[in-house]
Amino acid sequence: MIGVWFSELQQPGLAISCLVKEVLHHEKSEYQDIKVVDTERFGRMLLLDDVIQTTVKDEFVYHEMISMVALNTHPNPENVLVIGGGDGGTIREIVKHPKVKKATLVEIDEGVVKASKKYLPELACGFDDPKAEVIIDDGIKFVKESTAQFDVILIDSTDPVGAAEGLFSANFYKSVHNALKEDGIFAAQTESPFFNRDLIKRINKDVREIFPVCRLILANVPTYPGGLWTFTMGSKKYLPEEVDIENIPDLNTRYYSKEIHKSCLVLPPFVKELVE
Amino acid sequence: MIGVWFSELQQPGLAISCLVKEVLHHEKSEYQDIKVVDTERFGRMLLLDDVIQTTVKDEFVYHEMISMVALNTHPNPENVLVIGGGDGGTIREIVKHPKVKKATLVEIDEGVVKASKKYLPELACGFDDPKAEVIIDDGIKFVKESTAQFDVILIDSTDPVGAAEGLFSANFYKSVHNALKEDGIFAAQTESPFFNRDLIKRINKDVREIFPVCRLILANVPTYPGGLWTFTMGSKKYLPEEVDIENIPDLNTRYYSKEIHKSCLVLPPFVKELVE
Numbered sequence: 001m002i003g004v005w006f007s008e009l010q011q012p013g014l015a016i017s018c019l020v021k022e023v024l025h026h027e028k029s030e031y032q033d034i035k036v037v038d039t040e041r042f043g044r045m046l047l048l049d050d051v052i053q054t055t056v057k058d059e060f061v062y063h064e065m066i067s068m069v070a071l072n073t074h075p076n077p078e079n080v081l082v083i084g085g086g087d088g089g090t091i092r093e094i095v096k097h098p099k100v101k102k103a104t105l106v107e108i109d110e111g112v113v114k115a116s117k118k119y120l121p122e123l124a125c126g127f128d129d130p131k132a133e134v135i136i137d138d139g140i141k142f143v144k145e146s147t148a149q150f151d152v153i154l155i156d157s158t159d160p161v162g163a164a165e166g167l168f169s170a171n172f173y174k175s176v177h178n179a180l181k182e183d184g185i186f187a188a189q190t191e192s193p194f195f196n197r198d199l200i201k202r203i204n205k206d207v208r209e210i211f212p213v214c215r216l217i218l219a220n221v222p223t224y225p226g227g228l229w230t231f232t233m234g235s236k237k238y239l240p241e242e243v244d245i246e247n248i249p250d251l252n253t254r255y256y257s258k259e260i261h262k263s264c265l266v267l268p269p270f271v272k273e274l275v276e
Numbered sequence: 277m278i279g280v281w282f283s284e285l286q287q288p289g290l291a292i293s294c295l296v297k298e299v300l301h302h303e304k305s306e307y308q309d310i311k312v313v314d315t316e317r318f319g320r321m322l323l324l325d326d327v328i329q330t331t332v333k334d335e336f337v338y339h340e341m342i343s344m345v346a347l348n349t350h351p352n353p354e355n356v357l358v359i360g361g362g363d364g365g366t367i368r369e370i371v372k373h374p375k376v377k378k379a380t381l382v383e384i385d386e387g388v389v390k391a392s393k394k395y396l397p398e399l400a401c402g403f404d405d406p407k408a409e410v411i412i413d414d415g416i417k418f419v420k421e422s423t424a425q426f427d428v429i430l431i432d433s434t435d436p437v438g439a440a441e442g443l444f445s446a447n448f449y450k451s452v453h454n455a456l457k458e459d460g461i462f463a464a465q466t467e468s469p470f471f472n473r474d475l476i477k478r479i480n481k482d483v484r485e486i487f488p489v490c491r492l493i494l495a496n497v498p499t500y501p502g503g504l505w506t507f508t509m510g511s512k513k514y515l516p517e518e519v520d521i522e523n524i525p526d527l528n529t530r531y532y533s534k535e536i537h538k539s540c541l542v543l544p545p546f547v548k549e550l551v552e
Contacts, residue, residue, distance in 0.1 A: 001285065001288065001289065005291070007293070009277065011317055012277065012295070012316060012317065013277065013294060013295035013315060013316025013317035014292075014293070014294055014295070014316075014317040014318075015281070015292070015293040015294075016290075016291070016292060016293075017283070017290070017291040017292075017293060018289060018290055018291075019288075019289035019290070039289060040288060040289025040290075041287055041288065041289035041290040042290075058470070060546070061544075194334070194498055220496055220502075220503055220504040221503075222470055222501075222502035222503055222504065225498075226496075226498035226503060227496055227497075227498055227502060227503015227504060228496040228498070228503060253545065254544065254545050254546040255544040255545070255546060256544070257544065257545050257548075259542045260542060260544055262539075262542075263538075263539035263542035266535045266536060266538075266539035268337075268530065268531040268532070268533065268536055269529065269530050269531070269533050270336075270530040270531060272533075
């Protein structure tokens with residue numbers, strides 16, 4: 001097929017390419033290169049520094065799975081914080097949850113929020129909810145200055161390079177621990193179990209030293225390297241596998257479900273060995 | 277990164293590309309174009325008509341998951357048939373199982389078996405097992421001529437185009453039913469739940485009309501379109517979810533495990549709707 005293709009070098013020697021129907025938006029913000037392109041296969045796609053962040057076709061997997069496992073592990077997730085997530089997909093999921101009273105999103109780059117509001121309304125619609133508040137600020141600084149405030153914190157970051165690197169550090173997880181109430185939970189996107197094995201190991205070691213409960217969550221995001229993706233969850237008190245799944249509200253999710261709440265925690269041996 | 281890249285158009289508007297260190301083998305057999313290339317990211321890779329079949333790095337997922345769920349659902353899988361699977365990875369898994377007495381593989385293209393023996397010894401080693409027999413023949417014809425012989429049949433085919441198309445037909449599933457003993461089980465690779473939704477729906481409808489038990493199995497194969505892959509299982513008697521997983525033998529699998537035996541059957545709602 002001929003035409004304009006976007007290619008991302010996902011790993012050394014591995015690229016994904018998508019046929020582009022139209023480049024809808026392109027700017028260089030203070031922090032990064034921001035593009036929204038309309039693709040043949042995945043619909044509209046957000047690119048930051050030419051790395052695929054999310055697409056209209058497959059975003060449900062990532063956004064449901066980063067939020068719902070943590071939200072439904074907490075018995076009363078009233079006050080929720082998102083770090084990053086400027087496309088709005090994560091906050092859209094959070095505000096659907098009947099127990100959530102307030103969802104605060106701290107995104108460093110206003111350009112991402114603006115571009116998403118304009119070009120990705122399916123995701124950014126979450127910003128319009130009365131429970132949602134958007135703060136344009138450095139998430140690391142914001143979390144450092146928060147104390148015992150949040151029930152759930154979700155770290156919806158880019159890959160661990162540049163500005164986002166600090167969001168994968170032990171010091172940051174300590175700040176997250178401090179910003180959570182005494183029974184709080186956090187979940188963070190933590191890359192591929194095929195390609196980022198050392199990173200996942202290191203994160204899980206760090207989190208286990210700070211939180212009494214640490215779990216890996218698996219989900220399949222087609223536009224991410226290798227398709228299989230991890231989220232790492234740290235919890236001060238509650239265990240995701242002990243949730244009575246019959247109490248989980250039905251929120252019309254397409255990837256997450258009561259049954260997936262438990263099965264997403266079951267790790268193939270080649271992943272399990274990263275957290276043992 | 278510059279150099280020689282292999283690109284596969286996985287879907288309209290979606291391509292995967294792998295940096296090639298060396299083209300080890302290239303022939304045009306009676307049935308297809310056969311290549312073995314050594315790639316930077318996935319090691320040696322088998323290409324049939326320039327579609328990725330398997331790679332040394334990620335093959336364990338596919339080969340364990342096409343075999344182990346079916347084998348361990350059957351209480352006594354003594355006599356096993358593989359249709360296709362000329363690389364040897366599936367038969368390698370089968371012969372590991374302590375209850376298997378005989379594993380017959382029927383591959384239409386001797387070129388695939390020969391190239392795999394030469395260039396993919398990690399997979400083709402299964403052929404050397406005394407329990408294994410390789411027959412070069414048309415799998416559809418072979419199954420049609422078999423009656424009540426096999427405990428388990430595994431259909432390890434290419435995509436449903438060309439010669440392999442018949443392996444996805446209702447008539448073939450009827451022959452499979454006939455070739456199985458009265459408590460037999462089959463499993464077949466049945467493509468992507470993101471991209472081949474109509475196919476999966478149709479197959480499951482057909483299989484449900486022929487077998488009393490039909491289940492989808494999910495696993496993540498990084499080099500297949502979208503990463504998430506399905507296997508469809510038809511069973512005359514046994515239910516995979518009712519297996520006492522404590523009886524499952526430990527065969528040093530890297531993706532499959534006792535726990536995965538159950539969790540791989542849990543379908544996200546967007547997949548579940550294909551089989552309801």
